[in-house]
Amino acid sequence: MNRVTPVIETAHQASGRAIPAWLRRFYEAFLLRDERELDAVLDERVDWLLEGPAEQFDHYGRRHGKRAVIELITRIMPCYYQPAAFSLDCLLIQGDASHGNVATRIRMRARQRDTGRALSLRSAQFIRFKGGLLTWFRAVPETFDAIEQMVGRSIDVSRAIETGPTVPRDLSLAPDGGAVDDER
Amino acid sequence: MGEPVSCAAVQAFYEALASRDPVRLAQCLADDVEWHMSGPVDVLVFCGYRRGKAAVVDYIARLVPSMFAVKRYEPEEIVIDGDTAAMISNVTSVQKQTGRILTYQTAVFVVFRDGKVVSVKGLSDTFDMAEQVVGHRIDAYREPDPAAAKDVIAL
Numbered sequence: 244m245n246r247v248t249p250v251i252e253t254a255h256q257a258s259g260r261a262i263p264a265w266l267r268r269f270y271e272a273f274l275l276r277d278e279r280e281l282d283a284v285l286d287e288r289v290d291w292l293l294e295g296p297a298e299q300f301d302h303y304g305r306r307h308g309k310r311a312v313i314e315l316i317t318r319i320m321p322c323y324y325q326p327a328a329f330s331l332d333c334l335l336i337q338g339d340a341s342h343g344n345v346a347t348r349i350r351m352r353a354r355q356r357d358t359g360r361a362l363s364l365r366s367a368q369f370i371r372f373k374g375g376l377l378t379w380f381r382a383v384p385e386t387f388d389a390i391e392q393m394v395g396r397s398i399d400v401s402r403a404i405e406t407g408p409t410v411p412r413d414l415s416l417a418p419d420g421g422a423v424d425d426e427r
Numbered sequence: 428m429g430e431p432v433s434c435a436a437v438q439a440f441y442e443a444l445a446s447r448d449p450v451r452l453a454q455c456l457a458d459d460v461e462w463h464m465s466g467p468v469d470v471l472v473f474c475g476y477r478r479g480k481a482a483v484v485d486y487i488a489r490l491v492p493s494m495f496a497v498k499r500y501e502p503e504e505i506v507i508d509g510d511t512a513a514m515i516s517n518v519t520s521v522q523k524q525t526g527r528i529l530t531y532q533t534a535v536f537v538v539f540r541d542g543k544v545v546s547v548k549g550l551s552d553t554f555d556m557a558e559q560v561v562g563h564r565i566d567a568y569r570e571p572d573p574a575a576a577k578d579v580i581a582l
């Protein structure tokens with residue numbers, strides 16, 4: 244678990260509103276990767292979706308259930324970066340922890356694990372709380388910018404992922420176990 | 428925060444947005460409206476910053492429809508608090524040049540003043556959008572090729 248004090252700031256439009264304790268608790272548990280706190284904040288059947296190319300960066304994508312989300316935050320995400328701070332540009336709240344919807348436009352500052360580079364990752368987050376627990380999470384990150392920061396250079400969109408046989412042609416086997424005829 | 432925005436004003440704006448009708452849109456926008464969609468403008472030309480009612484109406488009612496026919500604009504979640512509304516939507520469009528169908532999620536934060544829109548800030552999964560626009564999966568990890576001899580110019 245990360246022992247660094249979490250930093251959660253509000254700015255601009257969000258400055259007029261204090262972050263309620265029940266929301267702050269989630270963000271702090273996220274930044275600290277505190278399994279016990281995450282266990283207390285997340286609903287058993289939480290539905291989590293971080294939009295993005297999950298086939299290339301597996302912290303993106305959908306997770307179902309508390310265990311999967313805790314694993315994502317505490318073990319998978321830190322393989323890419325260590326989150327250090329959240330800055331909320333905009334914070335909208337309808338209701339409260341017992342039955343509430345939250346929308347935030349947020350910037351997460353993080354340190355890339357492999358390179359030590361500072362990352363600044365923007366996203367929109369929509370969160371539902373019910374009975375004091377986080378039940379639903381949708382994040383729409385600006386993924387093109389995030390991935391350019393993570394790979395450390397501009398992305399050339401003409402670079403297609405090479406698709407095709409994953410087994411070299413000379414190792415392919417015919418159904419009878421023999422070598423595949425190249426002319427087939 | 429300014430005066431709270433009504434659900435009716437939010438609804439009217441999203442309906443005008445979905446309709447792409449310049450007259451309806453103009454009625455919803457303040458003269459000094461600012462519109463910012465985050466993303467790589469060299470790949471996704473509908474990203475970037477626009478300012479003023481005329482520029483924003485032109486963007487929504489002419490520029491975007493010239494490239495994409497929006498077939499579905501379905502809100503998944505709307506949160507309204509004070510003068511601001513946020514919405515996450517599932518969008519389906521047809522790219523006119525290729526006929527390809529694009530599906531993506533977009534999130535917008537809209538600030539109202541006196542019932543009119545003064546600011547729109549949008550975020551999308553732009554890597555996914557770029558893949559759909561160019562028509563293939565983009566290899567984020569692949570290093571660029573070293574410059575070929577034919578690409579080098581001596582001055």
